[in-house]
Amino acid sequence: MGGIANQAAEQTVGQLSETELLKLILPRLRGNATALLGPGDDAAILAAPDGRTVVSIDTQVQDQDFRLEWNNGYASTGFDVGWKSAAQNLSDINAMGAVPTGLVLSLTMPPQTPVSWVLDLADGLSAAISELGADRCVVAGGDLSAGAELVITAAVLGDLEGREAVRRGGGAPGDQLAVAGVLGRAAAGWALLEGSQPVSSLDAEMLALIDYFRCPRPPLSAGPMAAQCGATAMLDISDGLVRDATRLAKASGVQIDLDPAALGAFVEELQPAAHFLKQDPLAWVLGGGEDHGLLCTFAADTVLPAGFTAIGSVRSKAETTIAGITDWVTVAGQRSSTVGWDHFAD
Amino acid sequence: MGGIANQAAEQTVGQLSETELLKLILPRLRGNATALLGPGDDAAILAAPDGRTVVSIDTQVQDQDFRLEWNNGYASTGFDVGWKSAAQNLSDINAMGAVPTGLVLSLTMPPQTPVSWVLDLADGLSAAISELGADRCVVAGGDLSAGAELVITAAVLGDLEGREAVRRGGGAPGDQLAVAGVLGRAAAGWALLEGSQPVSSLDAEMLALIDYFRCPRPPLSAGPMAAQCGATAMLDISDGLVRDATRLAKASGVQIDLDPAALGAFVEELQPAAHFLKQDPLAWVLGGGEDHGLLCTFAADTVLPAGFTAIGSVRSKAETTIAGITDWVTVAGQRSSTVGWDHFAD
Known part of the structure; x- marks a missing residue:
C-alpha cells in the first residue's frame, strides 16, 4: 500500500481519477471522530449542540493570496497553503467567540499539479487544525475540480457553546x-x-x-x-x-x-x-x-x-x-x- | 441610488472596491430574516434547531463546469451560473433528507468581469433558492477574490428536523x-x-x-x-x-x-x-x-x-x-x- 501511495504521489492529479485522488487525500485529513457523519456521502453532519451554527467561508487564489514561487526563491509548499487555509478560516470562527467544529474544503487544481503537492496541502490543513488547538474541528468533506489555477476554498463551522457571539459593532466610548x-x-x-x-x-x-x-x-x-x-x-x-x-x-x-x-x-x-x-x-x-x-x-x-x-x-x-x-x-x-x-x- | 447602481453595473469588478461591490451585491441576495446573524461580521450564525448541521460544498469552474460562450453561440449569463450553484448545493442537502438553512458563497473573478454579470449571478442564486422552495435558506455571507478565471464555490447547511439522515449505504436486496x-x-x-x-x-x-x-x-x-x-x-x-x-x-x-x-x-x-x-x-x-x-x-x-x-x-x-x-x-x-x-x- 505504501508503495502504491508513494508511486501515486509522484504523479500529477490529471493522471488519477477523482476517486483515486480522494483515496490518497482522505487518510491525511484530520479524523472525523467527532463528526456525526464524515466524508463519503452527499453531505456531512456536524453536531451543533447549542442549536446554532457559526459559519464562514474564505478563499486563497494562486498569485493573489500566495505565490508558488517568491521573489527570494522560496516556493510555497502545499503544506503552507493548507495550513493558511485552515488558519484564516479558523480565525473567523475565533473572532465570533466560537469554537471550530468542522471544515469543508473545495480544491480547484490544474491537472499538472503534482499529487504530492495536494497531499502536502492535506497535511498542512490537518497540522494547523491540530497544532492551533482546534480539537473539536474535523475535515468533514470536500470537492475537487479542475481549473487553470489553484483556488482553495474552505468553509468552517463553529459552536458558540451557549455564549452570545461578539460582533464588530458593540464597542463604546470609554472601552x-x-x-x-x-x-x-x-x-x-x-x-x-x-x-x-x-x-x-x-x-x-x-x-x-x-x-x-x-x-x-x-x-x-x-x-x-x-x-x-x-x-x-x-x-x-x-x-x-x-x-x-x-x-x-x-x-x-x-x-x-x-x-x-x-x-x-x-x-x-x-x-x-x-x-x-x-x-x-x-x-x-x-x-x-x-x-x-x-x-x-x-x-x-x-x-x-x-x-x-x-x-x-x-x-x-x-x-x-x-x-x-x-x-x-x-x-x-x-x-x-x-x-x-x-x-x-x- | 438607482442611477449610481446602474452606472456601477456598467463597470468591471476591478474598477470597484470590495466594499463598493458588496454594497451592490448584498441587497440582491436572499434576505436574512431567518439567519440569527447575516453578512457583515467575521462569520454568520444560523439556527440548528435539532442540534445537528448538515453541510456540503461544491464548486463551479469556468470552462470546466460552464462555458461563457457555447458552441451554438449561447453565452452563459451570471444568472445561469448563480442558479446552478445554488441548485447543485441545495440538492446535496436534499439528498440527505434535510432542509437547506443557509448558504455561504465564495466568488473568484477576473478584474475585467462586468459588475452586471456578478449582480446577475446574485439574482440567479436568490431566484433558485426562492423558486426551488428552499424557504428557510438564506445567503448568510461570502468572500470575494480576484483570479484568472471565474470560480464559484458555495457551502450549504441544512437541518434534518429531527429525522435520521438517509445515506448511500442502506440499500438492501429486495428493495x-x-x-x-x-x-x-x-x-x-x-x-x-x-x-x-x-x-x-x-x-x-x-x-x-x-x-x-x-x-x-x-x-x-x-x-x-x-x-x-x-x-x-x-x-x-x-x-x-x-x-x-x-x-x-x-x-x-x-x-x-x-x-x-x-x-x-x-x-x-x-x-x-x-x-x-x-x-x-x-x-x-x-x-x-x-x-x-x-x-x-x-x-x-x-x-x-x-x-x-x-x-x-x-x-x-x-x-x-x-x-x-x-x-x-x-x-x-x-x-x-x-x-x-x-x-x-x-
Whole structure:
C-alpha cells in the first residue's frame, strides 16, 4: 500500500481519477471522530449542540493570496497553503467567540499539479487544525475540480457553546482596546519573501518571520475567552491593524486612538528584519495583514484576559469629530500614514 | 441610488472596491430574516434547531463546469451560473433528507468581469433558492477574490428536523429503486448548446431542455419526504443515473438492475431533441449528469411517495456475482454501454 501511495504521489492529479485522488487525500485529513457523519456521502453532519451554527467561508487564489514561487526563491509548499487555509478560516470562527467544529474544503487544481503537492496541502490543513488547538474541528468533506489555477476554498463551522457571539459593532466610548496574537510578523515575513535576498542569507529570527507568514498562528483560545470576559466588540485582524480597527470603529460608531508606546513590543521584535530590509517596522505593525490576531474592545473596568494587550482607547465619534478629528482611527491622535493591506480603495 | 447602481453595473469588478461591490451585491441576495446573524461580521450564525448541521460544498469552474460562450453561440449569463450553484448545493442537502438553512458563497473573478454579470449571478442564486422552495435558506455571507478565471464555490447547511439522515449505504436486496425529478434533460440541453445549430433554429421544447441545463430544478421537497417514508438509501443524481446508481450499489453492497421500460417516459420526452441531433435519448437518460434528481431505495412494501417513479430492482451482490453478473449496475440484466459523466476513469 505504501508503495502504491508513494508511486501515486509522484504523479500529477490529471493522471488519477477523482476517486483515486480522494483515496490518497482522505487518510491525511484530520479524523472525523467527532463528526456525526464524515466524508463519503452527499453531505456531512456536524453536531451543533447549542442549536446554532457559526459559519464562514474564505478563499486563497494562486498569485493573489500566495505565490508558488517568491521573489527570494522560496516556493510555497502545499503544506503552507493548507495550513493558511485552515488558519484564516479558523480565525473567523475565533473572532465570533466560537469554537471550530468542522471544515469543508473545495480544491480547484490544474491537472499538472503534482499529487504530492495536494497531499502536502492535506497535511498542512490537518497540522494547523491540530497544532492551533482546534480539537473539536474535523475535515468533514470536500470537492475537487479542475481549473487553470489553484483556488482553495474552505468553509468552517463553529459552536458558540451557549455564549452570545461578539460582533464588530458593540464597542463604546470609554472601552479599552486590546489585541491578542501578534502584529506585523506576517507582513515582515512577506517582505522578506518578496525581497531579493536569498533564504540562505537570512538568520533564524528572520526565517521565523517567514514561517509566521507561511503558517500563521491565530490565538484560538482567545476568542472564546474574550467572549466569556465580556468583550464588547471583536474581529480578526486579517487586513492590518488600522484597516481592521477602522471596520470595528465604523460598525460601533466610535473613534479609536492607537497608542504607539503600547505597540512597542510588537515593533521591537521586527527591528532586525526591518533594519535588514531598510523598512519601517511600525508600518508592518499598523498595516500588515494576515497575522490573524484578534482586536477587541472591553469595558473600562474589565480585567483583560490572559494573552490580551491594551493598545489604545475608544472615544466618542461625535466628540472627536467636533474636536476636528475626521479619521475613524488615529495613532496618538494623528492620522496614520499606513492604512493597511488594501487590494482596492476603501 | 438607482442611477449610481446602474452606472456601477456598467463597470468591471476591478474598477470597484470590495466594499463598493458588496454594497451592490448584498441587497440582491436572499434576505436574512431567518439567519440569527447575516453578512457583515467575521462569520454568520444560523439556527440548528435539532442540534445537528448538515453541510456540503461544491464548486463551479469556468470552462470546466460552464462555458461563457457555447458552441451554438449561447453565452452563459451570471444568472445561469448563480442558479446552478445554488441548485447543485441545495440538492446535496436534499439528498440527505434535510432542509437547506443557509448558504455561504465564495466568488473568484477576473478584474475585467462586468459588475452586471456578478449582480446577475446574485439574482440567479436568490431566484433558485426562492423558486426551488428552499424557504428557510438564506445567503448568510461570502468572500470575494480576484483570479484568472471565474470560480464559484458555495457551502450549504441544512437541518434534518429531527429525522435520521438517509445515506448511500442502506440499500438492501429486495428493495425498490426509485427516482424523483427528471433524467437526461440536462444532458439533452447540454448537447443542444454544444451543437452547431443556432438557438434561433430550436423550437420551444428544445429551448426548455437548454433552460433545464442552465437552471436545473432539484425536487427539494422529495428528499425530506423520502426520509420520512423510510428510504433506505438516497443520493443526488449529479453525474448520471448509471454512475450514481453504481455509487449507491457499492456503498450498499448490492447489485442494481435498471428497467428500461420504466425509463420510457424520460426517454420519450427527449425524442424530438434526440432526433434533431441524431443522438440516442436513452444514453442521455442513463448517462446524463446535472439533472439533480434523487435516486432512492425503499423497502419492498413501502408505498412510494408522490413524485417518485420505480425504475429498477435491488439484488444481492453475492447472488448476482455467482450468476456471472460482475457489474454493480445493469440495464435489463445487461451491461450498460453508458457509464455517465466521467471526468476521469473510475
